[in-house]
Amino acid sequence: MYDVAIIGAGINGASVAFELTQKGKKVIIFDMNGVASGGSGAAGAFISPKFSKAGELKEIIHDAFIYSMAFYEKNFPHLLTKAPLIHIAQDEKDSEILKYYKEHTDLKLSDEKNSFENETVSMEAGIVNAHGMCSAMCKSAKFVNSKVESLVYDDGMWIIDEIYSASSVVMATGAYKQVIQEPYIKLRGIWGHRIDIKTTTENKNSLHQFVSISPSKDGVLAIGATHNVHYHPESSTEPYDVQEGRAELLQKASRTIDLENVEIIRDYTGLRSGSFDYMPLVGSLVISKETLADTNIKFKTKKPNFEEYSYYPNLYMINGNGGYGFVLAPYLAKILSENILSGKKISDRVSPARFFARWAKKL
Numbered sequence: 001m002y003d004v005a006i007i008g009a010g011i012n013g014a015s016v017a018f019e020l021t022q023k024g025k026k027v028i029i030f031d032m033n034g035v036a037s038g039g040s041g042a043a044g045a046f047i048s049p050k051f052s053k054a055g056e057l058k059e060i061i062h063d064a065f066i067y068s069m070a071f072y073e074k075n076f077p078h079l080l081t082k083a084p085l086i087h088i089a090q091d092e093k094d095s096e097i098l099k100y101y102k103e104h105t106d107l108k109l110s111d112e113k114n115s116f117e118n119e120t121v122s123m124e125a126g127i128v129n130a131h132g133m134c135s136a137m138c139k140s141a142k143f144v145n146s147k148v149e150s151l152v153y154d155d156g157m158w159i160i161d162e163i164y165s166a167s168s169v170v171m172a173t174g175a176y177k178q179v180i181q182e183p184y185i186k187l188r189g190i191w192g193h194r195i196d197i198k199t200t201t202e203n204k205n206s207l208h209q210f211v212s213i214s215p216s217k218d219g220v221l222a223i224g225a226t227h228n229v230h231y232h233p234e235s236s237t238e239p240y241d242v243q244e245g246r247a248e249l250l251q252k253a254s255r256t257i258d259l260e261n262v263e264i265i266r267d268y269t270g271l272r273s274g275s276f277d278y279m280p281l282v283g284s285l286v287i288s289k290e291t292l293a294d295t296n297i298k299f300k301t302k303k304p305n306f307e308e309y310s311y312y313p314n315l316y317m318i319n320g321n322g323g324y325g326f327v328l329a330p331y332l333a334k335i336l337s338e339n340i341l342s343g344k345k346i347s348d349r350v351s352p353a354r355f356f357a358r359w360a361k362k363l
């Protein structure tokens with residue numbers, strides 16, 4: 001019997017495994033294709049804030065950026081490469097946003113000169129070794145390489161595939177099919193492609209403009225990533241066109257930096273998992289049938305009270321990080337672990353219950 005079972009060993013599941021094992025909990029983690037085999041294994045894993053004017057997403061990524069940089073540096077310094085980040089405006093409108101950003105942010109910016117004509121923001125940021133980080137975080141948990149097909153709650157515990165049992169379950173399944181399906185939980189899979197290239201061009205900084213370009217190490221640098229909403233590995237009839245993805249990445253990178261003697265040495269592809277309001281989903285899952293049957297609850301209200309809803313016992317999810325999984329995961333895992341271990345409230349802005357409230361209102 002385990003304290004917590006986690007389904008999915010991407011950066012979300014791995015971060016929760018790390019938090020809970022650090023607190024002495026007995027954790028089992030499942031992945032159907034191995035550690036970091038989903039979106040996390042494809043990620044360039046750049047750690048950066050969101051350069052926009054305002055909004056809830058910008059705020060949470062800002063807080064997560066500060067938290068996660070310190071977290072990675074403290075716990076896994078060998079898997080974090082710190083490097084100056086230069087974010088370059090794509091056009092006039094973007095320049096205005098960056099100017100506004102620079103005037104209002106409390107992050108420490110660098111005033112070192114650079115040769116880019118467009119407006120830029122520079123700061124110290126980082127890049128994580130994606131696969132190494134997920135593996136290191138899962139190390140103190142029991143890892144099982146298998147697909148979880150069934151979850152049954154019986155006599156105060158969750159039975160997983162009729163073999164394993166745990167007091168609590170965390171679903172960290174990214175853009176894949178949810179193990180427990182609820183009609184109000186809808187996630188978009190956004191296909192991404194990135195490449196490692198060999199080049200004689202030396203690059204010292206992380207450059208973010210039309211794509212992200214990493215600093216070079218031993219003549220190799222990473223370029224990523226595409227955002228392809230038309231291709232999905234489970235529903236597309238045509239195979240993914242790798243050549244087209246490569247051409248797009250090189251063309252976009254070349255608008256920022258001249259790359260000489262390029263040889264593509266590796267492709268990475270995977271799905272990001274995004275929610276429909278772009279904010280992550282962290283916390284307990286509402287049982288829609290039971291909650292809808294409660295005649296005391298008003299669903300057509302502007303101010304829903306999430307505490308009135310019925311929830312699956314000790315069942316949680318962490319998902320919907322979009323293109324910021326490596327920035328958000330350690331921060332969200334801390335919030336979720338505190339909720340699991342001591343009942344600390346999770347903000348309504350990330351609670352999956354907000355999607356239930358919107359869905360139920362429309363019924």
Ligand SMILES: Cc1cc2nc3c(=O)[nH]c(=O)nc-3n(C[C@H](O)[C@H](O)[C@H](O)COP(=O)(O)OP(=O)(O)OC[C@H]3O[C@@H](n4cnc5c(N)ncnc54)[C@H](O)[C@@H]3O)c2cc1C
Nearest residue numbers: 008010011012032038039040045046148174192324325326
């Ligand atoms: C090309 C690309 C580049 C990116 N670049 C960056 C970047 O620079 N910076 C950044 O912060 N983020 C980046 N991202 C986004 C980031 O990778 C994602 O936000 C993150 O990987 C999401 O992690 P996750 O753990 O939620 O999902 P995933 O990594 O997809 O993990 C889910 C796991 O669950 C497993 N699983 C699903 N269902 C089951 C089941 N029933 N049983 C067992 N296992 C199951 C899957 O096999 C998978 O390994 C990028 C993404 C892509 C695709």
